[in-house]
Amino acid sequence: MQTMSFEDTAAFLRTCEDAYILIHRSPDGDCIGAGYSLQAVLRVLGKRSKVLCADPIPQVYGFLLPETPEEDFPAKCVISVDVADENLFGALQETYAGRVDLCIDHHISNLHYAARTLLDPHAAAACEILYALYRHMGIPFTEQIAKCLYTGMATDTGCFRYDNTTPETHIYTAELMREFPGMRYAWINRQMFEVKSPARIRAEILMLERMEYALDGRCTFVWATRDVFETTGLDDKDTEGLTSLSLKPEGVEVGVTARERESGVYKVSLRSAGDVNVSEICRQFGGGGHIKAAGCLIRGTQDEVRERLTAAVEAAL
């Protein structure tokens, strides 16, 4: 349970061999960028590594995958990036729980499950920590490293919008833009934040039409029920960033997005636009996350879920 400095982590990475890099299930831009940037850095150091994820990498992140995938080899070392809790390994948990040699993360909720942990809860993204680490190590950046790190920092901050954004997020981004002026930053941002599939557009229309307002409009409910998926053809994997719909209305402080996993089971995402700590609300339901964005699983009918969450949000307001 060693707390690692940059020096420690650099020494570890320079001596490790044949690493498996684990990222969390339902992978997002930050863990994918972190994982594949680390693979590229280990390649620069002459080492083999593989990125492992319980779920497939969504197609929209395909541009971050290396052109030549690594061949197969057994792990001599296991590193996790952007994973606060071994639960988040998903189907890989059984194999790798208790076996992680190094964890690099930015979640304040990190459970220190790894033998060694490099944690910076003030960093906007795992990729922000990795940027500073690679610079500290004097790694020569490649375009692959740069685009992975940019994507991770941009996605975890909602393109520099959310209040987890730090001055370093901007400084590192500026340095990447100066070193790689030809990289298609705006194209990346468009893929991440703007482009929607026809089914996703249909689904957003439907969910906006049905959006519910509670507590005098200070709380909203967006329901991604099974019939939304069926009516619009929305793919289960095509839901990243869906939670932002709930915070569109003027005056809303807590936005609830409830996604029906199976009948009577809702995956609930809370976002806060004000002072409410939604991580604490989600903890009451066995979940967790960040102060302004957190999640939990609730069993019950739509009415029960609405009622329980409204009461919890009302108490927090």
Add this chain to the structure above:
Amino acid sequence: MQTMSFEDTAAFLRTCEDAYILIHRSPDGDCIGAGYSLQAVLRVLGKRSKVLCADPIPQVYGFLLPETPEEDFPAKCVISVDVADENLFGALQETYAGRVDLCIDHHISNLHYAARTLLDPHAAAACEILYALYRHMGIPFTEQIAKCLYTGMATDTGCFRYDNTTPETHIYTAELMREFPGMRYAWINRQMFEVKSPARIRAEILMLERMEYALDGRCTFVWATRDVFETTGLDDKDTEGLTSLSLKPEGVEVGVTARERESGVYKVSLRSAGDVNVSEICRQFGGGGHIKAAGCLIRGTQDEVRERLTAAVEAAL
């Protein structure tokens, strides 16, 4: 028609007295931030100034207005910021055309209508130029200056998303965040990019439902017709950023947003997600703007407007 350096401009601002600061009609975050930051800087220099705009400042920018407005006084000097063309003064054109002593702008299409022009077409925003100018002058920043400049840079880049974003946009933002760590950047971004009025949400649903696809989906049309305003209660002033709807669909390269000014008159905004220079398309219709975002006025029926624009976009693709 003097081209001004930072030194020239600094000398001008240090000697000018009783300035009227003109911004463009339909004011946006950049011209409002530029105008009110300059007023705050002139105040630091012990000078009186007033910001003038042909249209009212939209309520969402109210937090940029100074707490104590300037008293009335006649202009001894006229400065324009973020105004490429005297036409854009709107109702103020008649009074001030030919009378501008200094223009500070970032539009490559600037017509050099002022006696002196400080122009940097590579800057993402007028506020980016002003940031560097104020630093060059050694102005001590106040929170009012900082929030004006941040808002201008953030809004003109779509929160650092578009490809006009420069390394300097990020560096200056990081410097503002370090000097004013308590400023509510995320709150500003939420007001600028996320919060929507109920009428605006209704209008977006309606326009998305009616969105048209042309040229195999490479071109979209979003129609903000009079009936959209009437049906949804959308206010004429509540339309900033509406053009981004047109670029949501996968595969679209040119997004057209046509807003019905009066019967048979459409204010058309074009946005490019690919290589098409929409400024050139708009120039064919007597308009102009940036490579990726431009506008023009077209007279005709909805069918005629669609037909003429589709032909122009097809030729450009």
